[in-house]
Amino acid sequence: MPEAEPVKPTIMVIFGGAGDLTWRKLVPAVYSLYLEGWIPEEFRVLGLDRQETSDQEFRQHLKDGVERFVKRSGPDVERWKEFADKLHFIQAEFSDAKAYRSLKKRIDDEMKSWDEQADCVFYLAVPPSVVPAVAKHLGQAGLTRDHDHTRVVVEKPFGRDRASARDLNQLLHEHLKEGQIYRIDHYLGKETVQNILAFRFGNALFEPIWDRRYIDHVQITVAERLGVGHRGSYYDNTGALRDMIQNHLMQILCLIAMEPPVSFRADEIRNRKVDVLRAVRPIPEHEVDRHAVRGQYGAGWIESEHVAAYRDEPDVRPDSNTPTFAALKLFVDNWRWQDVPFYLRTGKRLARRVSEIVIQFRPVPHQAFPADVASGWQPNSLWIQIQPNEGIRLRFQAKRIGLKMRLSPVDMRFSYDEAFEGRVPEAYETLLLDVMQGDATQFMRNDQIEVAWKIVMPVIHAWEADDAIEFPNYQAGTWGPQAAAGLIAQDGRSWYSPTPPAARPIRDENAQDE
Numbered sequence: 001m002p003e004a005e006p007v008k009p010t011i012m013v014i015f016g017g018a019g020d021l022t023w024r025k026l027v028p029a030v031y032s033l034y035l036e037g038w039i040p041e042e043f044r045v046l047g048l049d050r051q052e053t054s055d056q057e058f059r060q061h062l063k064d065g066v067e068r069f070v071k072r073s074g075p076d077v078e079r080w081k082e083f084a085d086k087l088h089f090i091q092a093e094f095s096d097a098k099a100y101r102s103l104k105k106r107i108d109d110e111m112k113s114w115d116e117q118a119d120c121v122f123y124l125a126v127p128p129s130v131v132p133a134v135a136k137h138l139g140q141a142g143l144t145r146d147h148d149h150t151r152v153v154v155e156k157p158f159g160r161d162r163a164s165a166r167d168l169n170q171l172l173h174e175h176l177k178e179g180q181i182y183r184i185d186h187y188l189g190k191e192t193v194q195n196i197l198a199f200r201f202g203n204a205l206f207e208p209i210w211d212r213r214y215i216d217h218v219q220i221t222v223a224e225r226l227g228v229g230h231r232g233s234y235y236d237n238t239g240a241l242r243d244m245i246q247n248h249l250m251q252i253l254c255l256i257a258m259e260p261p262v263s264f265r266a267d268e269i270r271n272r273k274v275d276v277l278r279a280v281r282p283i284p285e286h287e288v289d290r291h292a293v294r295g296q297y298g299a300g301w302i303e304s305e306h307v308a309a310y311r312d313e314p315d316v317r318p319d320s321n322t323p324t325f326a327a328l329k330l331f332v333d334n335w336r337w338q339d340v341p342f343y344l345r346t347g348k349r350l351a352r353r354v355s356e357i358v359i360q361f362r363p364v365p366h367q368a369f370p371a372d373v374a375s376g377w378q379p380n381s382l383w384i385q386i387q388p389n390e391g392i393r394l395r396f397q398a399k400r401i402g403l404k405m406r407l408s409p410v411d412m413r414f415s416y417d418e419a420f421e422g423r424v425p426e427a428y429e430t431l432l433l434d435v436m437q438g439d440a441t442q443f444m445r446n447d448q449i450e451v452a453w454k455i456v457m458p459v460i461h462a463w464e465a466d467d468a469i470e471f472p473n474y475q476a477g478t479w480g481p482q483a484a485a486g487l488i489a490q491d492g493r494s495w496y497s498p499t500p501p502a503a504r505p506i507r508d509e510n511a512q513d514e
């Protein structure tokens with residue numbers, strides 16, 4: 001049952017209603033919210049798309065998505081029937097002004113039958129090139145005029161560089177107030193990402209040592225085992241920097257580096273995050289090689305299965321220069337973080353799917369133990385495990401069992417699975433509920449998006465100006481190109497080997513060979 005009141009009567013219009021996102025993520029998320037009691041009786045999903053589809057076909061297709069993607073025992077026949085009655089399909093061209101006028105009439109009629117003032121959520125699950133037209137038509141048809149009761153959700157990628165993001169923001173602002181725009185980054189809906197705030201600001205223990213005096217450096221790894229699959233044409237024009245670093249990894253960086261907020265109000269949190277991005281030291285274009293490494297996967301083996309090289313994937317150019325791996329070294333120029341490097345890396349077709357953050361603390365100021373006692377010594381580190389094995393580990397030294405004094409690193413662990421009962425909600429459930437309740441805390445504001453682009457632009461420019469003759473430069477199923485080890489090794493450090501599933505991590509000086 002919900003921990004709060006159900007959302008207000010709502011009509012959710014999904015542009016791209018016949019698309020993959022609606023089928024795979026959006027409707028399964030709304031259905032889960034419905035099962036948990038968040039969705040009121042007065043609720044409609046209007047899926048809008050170009051193709052001709054009846055309500056019945058639409059519902060059948062969505063039922064299939066729910067069966068596949070809702071992680072609970074399939075749709076209960078009765079509950080699904082009740083829910084399915086709320087789903088409707090509208091066939092329309094996104095560029096047809098008349099369709100928006102009919103949509104307005106349909107929404108007005110629907111709302112008239114309800115006693116309460118309803119909210120309207122317009123979800124733009126459409127390719128980025130279509131977003132401006134939909135926003136313009138929504139505005140012109142008067143569908144977004146009620147600033148308090150209409151919201152528009154925009155999927156990533158938001159623009160493809162700083163200039164196009166700024167143009168898109170300007171265009172959206174012609175028809176919408178900033179408070180109506182929900183730019184989604186699904187990483188912010190993940191439980192473990194939200195837990196970074198809880199961990200940092202709900203505890204007094206770590207905040208006093210959360211700065212340059214005690215922290216040596218931070219590593220953020222988002223590794224994927226999957227390749228580009230059927231998204232070749234999107235990905236080949238996007239690449240790892242635009243697809244992952246500019247948004248997901250930057251948001252994680254913000255949560256790790258931000259100052260304590262005064263309150264948990266949306267704009268307070270977003271102000272603290274944007275402060276971090278503004279403080280990131282610009283990477284000079286002529287020094288990109290010292291701060292960034294790119295990679296592209298060649299063929300390889302993953303779990304005994306041979307997988308194709310990126311350039312052999314469907315819809316990918318055979319001479320593609322698109323990076324499927326990117327690593328970056330960033331500094332945050334402020335009092336707290338001066339000269340503490342933040343190493344970020346992400347890639348497709350890596351050895352395992354794992355997202356985690358390692359905070360490495362500085363070594364003890366004086367090593368009093370003789371060398372043989374402290375041979376296995378490691379500085380303290382804190383591991384925030386986003387996925388899988390969701391949890392947190394703190395590594396410290398302990399005396400080994402035995403008659404002699406010998407030190408060994410050991411871990412103190414918190415595991416979501418062990419600590420809490422219940423189902424972990426999907427990121428889209430959390431974020432859709434936030435949109436319906438008008439809480440924009442976990443969404444990106446216009447200035448955040450633009451400054452995040454500003455940080456990566458020198459790297460994008462340098463990489464696009466200069467073809468990577470070394471591509472492909474890592475084998476599928478490894479931890480990325482050798483140069484990524486070099487990026488961190490030039491500072492006398494090494495990547496931590498991501499936590500093996502349900503096993504103890506060991507410091508791996510040569511993670512690339514794993």
Ligand code: BG6
Nearest residue numbers: 156186187224226243244248355
């Ligand atoms: C998406 C990217 O935003 O995030 C994908 O476009 C990527 O390329 C995905 O695979 C990763 O998300 P998750 O939740 O599986 O880590």
